[in-house]
Amino acid sequence: ANMAGTTTAVAELTTTELARQLTGERNPRGIPSISFIEDMDTFMATTVARVGIEQVVGTFQELYSKMKFMELHLQKNKANLKTKIPEIVKTRDMVLFLQEKAAAEEAVNAHFNLADHLYASAEISDVNSVCIWLGANTMVEYTFEEAIALLDGNLETARTKLTNVNEDLEWLRNQIITSEVNMARVYNADVRRRRQDKMNAESGAAEQAS
Numbered sequence: 001a002n003m004a005g006t007t008t009a010v011a012e013l014t015t016t017e018l019a020r021q022l023t024g025e026r027n028p029r030g031i032p033s034i035s036f037i038e039d040m041d042t043f044m045a046t047t048v049a050r051v052g053i054e055q056v057v058g059t060f061q062e063l064y065s066k067m068k069f070m071e072l073h074l075q076k077n078k079a080n081l082k083t084k085i086p087e088i089v090k091t092r093d094m095v096l097f098l099q100e101k102a103a104a105e106e107a108v109n110a111h112f113n114l115a116d117h118l119y120a121s122a123e124i125s126d127v128n129s130v131c132i133w134l135g136a137n138t139m140v141e142y143t144f145e146e147a148i149a150l151l152d153g154n155l156e157t158a159r160t161k162l163t164n165v166n167e168d169l170e171w172l173r174n175q176i177i178t179s180e181v182n183m184a185r186v187y188n189a190d191v192r193r194r195r196q197d198k199m200n201a202e203s204g205a206a207e208q209a210s
Contacts, residue, residue, distance in 0.1 A: 015051075015055060015058075015059060018047065018051060018055065018056065018059045019059055019062075019063065021035070021047065022034060022035055022059060022060065022063060022182075023035060023063070027167070027168065027171045028164075028167075029164060029168055031070065031168060031171055031172065031175075032175075033171075033174075033175055033178075034063060034067075034175045034178040034179050034182065035178075036178050036181070036182065037182050037185065037186070040185055040186070040189050041189075043186075043189075044186075044189050044190070044193060048186070048189075048190070053186070053190050056186060057183065057186065057187070060179060060182060060183045060186065061183070063179060064176065064179040064180070064183070067172055067175050067176050067179060068176065070168075070172055071169065071172045071173070071176065074165050074168050074169050074172065075169070077161075077165050078162065078165045078166070078169065081158055081161055081162045081165065082162070084158055085155065085158050085159065085162065088151055088154050088155045088158060089155065091132065091151055092148065092151040092152070092155065095130055095144060095147045095148055095151065096148065098124070098127065098130060098144065099144040099148075101124075102126075102127055102128060102144070105126075106125075107123050107124060107125035108123070108124040108125070109121065109122075109123055109124075110122055110123075110124055128143060128144065129141050129142060129143050129144065129147075130142060130144065130147050132147055132150065132151075
């Protein structure tokens with residue numbers, strides 16, 4: 001029982017060490033790179049020989065799954081941002097339009113969406129503020145200047161996030177490809193090793209028989 005417990009503890013430690021060996025530098029958002037195994041013979045003779053092929057493949061698959069999960073999450077973020085940015089631009093343009101009309105002391109005729117397929121007409125005049133949805137069922141009233149400053153900040157933040165998401169997705173694609181290549185090469189190397197071990201065993205048995 002003590003031996004089994006010791007083996008489990010060593011395996012857990014080795015898994016952590018192996019994950020560190022298989023990852024390298026991180027990008028600005030902290031996503032690790034997957035190290036490409038250049039010398040497969042040395043890797044098989046050292047790392048694989050030490051922890052076993054099952055643990056190596058399992059660690060590769062775990063890293064690969066994490067990368068694919070992050071990729072899916074970032075793709076959803078990208079879709080949300082690509083919807084959000086035009087909405088911010090449209091809202092900002094509307095605030096500017098209302099500000100110009102107010103400065104010229106001109107009224108604006110508008111149609112308000114009260115409910116699905118239900119609109120009401122209204123004339124907007126003598127206004128110097130707007131109400132903006134901030135999310136979470138929250139609406140706040142701002143002056144034109146405050147609203148434009150808020151929307152400019154939101155637009156800059158959203159565009160920066162979209163740039164970062166695109167960079168992260170490109171980074172992840174490269175790590176996913178590296179993971180796939182590594183797993184395929186380790187699998188093929190293990191097949192060759194098993195075949196060679198079998199041939200050596202058969203050769204040894206034949207020599208003994210003779």
